[in-house]
Amino acid sequence: MSQPVTDASRAGVHEASENVLYADHITIRFGGLVAVSDVSFGIPPKSIVSLIGPNGAGKTTFFNVLTGLYQASVGTVYLGGRDLTGLKPDRRAALGMARTFQNIRLFNLMTVEENIMVAMHAHLRSGVFSTVLRLPRQRREERAAADAARELLHYVGIEKRQGELARNLSYGDQRRLEVARALALRPKVLLLDEPTAGMNPRESAEFKEFVHRVRDEKRLSALLIEHDMSVIMTISERITVMDHGHVIAEGAPEEIRNNQTVIEAYLGKAGRGARRTSQS
């Protein structure tokens, strides 16, 4: 963070080739408001890293810049060393960036299987004519896609729900479907925006295991935004803390746990925090 500016671009290129995903000095302004200020952030290959911070810290905004929903005012995002500037979200998804949403956003009136197959769009080739004429190549492709979708559903454990409309799934299954849909993109990086929101402790623990399994078996990196500290501290290899759009701390879970700045960002100054604890 405190590197001299002159070295920044050079360092960025180096970091970009080291990391699967690298965000180089990202700043996002909405009018006069600076939502994210000069954040650099890298995800090493096959790692699980987390982004935490109080509400309004700019975490989801940062996510949206990574996936291309917003364009950064300043800064560059690299995926596998490739500059993503100017690429639309669908291109970034096709290149291997998958995400889930804070409040689940499935295609509610499509079946579970269709939800997954939508995410395979970028990997399928057949156009209007081959679809209308149902050419052999298109049929093979569709069959392979359906098989892959079933496999993914099996992977997240909801293969029995295949034909149901997504809206009729239980909350937990909807979360699973959203992850399966993201995996259908065959991503290099999986961005999870508060994945354990609304889960009970047992489900959270299962989810932690699941993320590890996905990382190992699908050979990808995962970036989580989370509020549940018990999840964060045990799942992450590295944690980045944001507050008011700035990165205020970065390091292993142990370091973050004992970092005075982080504690203050979450609980306010020591005195107020202490009074609040004594009251409850």
Next chain:
Amino acid sequence: MPATSGFRAWLADHKWPLGYVAIIVCLFLLYQAILPNLIDEVSTPVTAWLPVATINECLMWAIMALGLNVVVGYAGLLDLGYVAFWALGGYTAGWLMAAPFNWTWDFQLFAPVAESYPGTHITFWLVILIAGCLCALLGVAIGAPTLRLRGDYLALVTLGFGEVITQFFRNSNDIDGYNVANGDAGIPIIDPIGLGPFGLIAGVPESLTNSGSDNIYKILVLGALLGLCLFVSLRIRGGRLGRAWLAIREDQLAATTMGVPLVRSKLLAYAVGAFFGGIGGVANAAGITGAVSPSGFDFGKSVLVLLMVVLGGMGNVWGVTIGAFLLAWLNSNGLRQIGVTIGAASGKNLEAALPRYNFLILGLLLVFMMLFRREGLLPEKRTKALLTTPSRIEMESVGAHIAEAEAKNRAIAESNPNVDAEIAGSAGAVSPDLEPPAAAESTNALKDPDQ
């Protein structure tokens, strides 16, 4: 027997398409072979209520409705200017199948007209393709500037484009000094539909005159065109592009983050919808009216097509087809016949009055539809689900409220047992299914062992 069950399954899977083909063939046979041989008491009412001309019009309208269904029903892009494609299709027929401007040259391509006939005369079947492609281009041109718009704004801009195209044709007798499409007068006398080699079959005419739209063979021709549109609609719906459209309709933002290219998919929706519109336009010009003029392409036509889509059941091609048949029938002949029937019973002459109020009546129909059957006559399964049952998460969130209320009950009951009844009542208000006395009892039961 596996072979039989395979065939049965195939039949069950294709009952709608097979039914459609059967209906078209039966209609044709009915009017061609059966009705002329029946006594007048039977054949007169049938031809009065459902003349051949009306059937042809219904088929043509259904092609239009299917095209709009791709844009509105599949991709969820509200288009109020669909008549533009109909107009361009019609005028393409005017340019390529007639002698619009006292042209003296004579260009013919498999056309069913006399050899010395001046003007450009290209066969109907080729013009359909050309018009479809031209309209697809226009669809992309109209669609491109509207890509960023959604909902009401999109509807307004498309409405504007629809009017622009009509006005263009209205003023087309003097576009920078050139006569492009004869302005208000339009282009009269468009070539009939030629049947080419089919004309060699005994009894089949070589071309279907367009002096009247009541040619029985047109049922087969327009029926085949509609069948093609149905086929294409269904095939695309089941493939990669159809899924992308549905995803965009459901949640545009999620779709694009899942790798669906918005610009490309939306433009393709406009292009495919417009292609159908072009086919419908040519079918109308060459098969039904035999001429084109700007007065035939007013805003009311766009609304009527949209009504067919909404009334039939957005997204479901069979529902849309049924909706189109119903409204086109009412509009073309049904209202008049109903007027005649009511008139005969009440002694008032309503034969002309009822058709004049067609938009009032269709509007009322729509209002009642929205009140009692919002999803349309034959909706897609998914739309029906949306409008009739709450989603699982909605139900669970209501359940969460109940759980919350119960937890609050318990907490307060521990501090002050007197408010029990009151709170139990409020919990009952959250969910009418939860009986207040039972809830109160359960809280007490929980509390008692502690005391």
